[in-house]
Amino acid sequence: MFTIVIERRAREFVKGLPPKTRRIIVEKILELKEDPFPGGNKAKLEYPHPPAVYRLHIGRSFTVFYVIEDKEKIVKIEKIVTIEKAHKEYSHR
Numbered sequence: 001m002f003t004i005v006i007e008r009r010a011r012e013f014v015k016g017l018p019p020k021t022r023r024i025i026v027e028k029i030l031e032l033k034e035d036p037f038p039g040g041n042k043a044k045l046e047y048p049h050p051p052a053v054y055r056l057h058i059g060r061s062f063t064v065f066y067v068i069e070d071k072e073k074i075v076k077i078e079k080i081v082t083i084e085k086a087h088k089e090y091s092h093r
Helices: 008-015 019-031 082-093
Strands: 003-006 040-043 053-059 060-071 073-081
Touching: 003 040, 008 019, 008 073, 008 082, 019 053, 019 060, 060 082, 073 082
Parallel strands: 003 073
Antiparallel strands: 040 053, 053 060, 060 073
16 A cells, blocks of 8 residues: 655645545545556656656546655655646657
């Protein structure tokens, strides 16, 4: 079981969303406690330098970027953005 740590900017983004959307995002993030590794809506992104960054698509609306600290059993949520913004970021990497 992993511990979830949500960075400040990700928390602030979620706070600004409607309650139902916020609940859905939190539920999906909590599922990472059991298995944060790629599969289904989760994927490892190709970055040239460590640490490895992963993404989780939530529906067709949001993307969560996170890092796994395997030895410490921590999943660090770095950023949550709209899927449109996420696709723009993919193209810049």
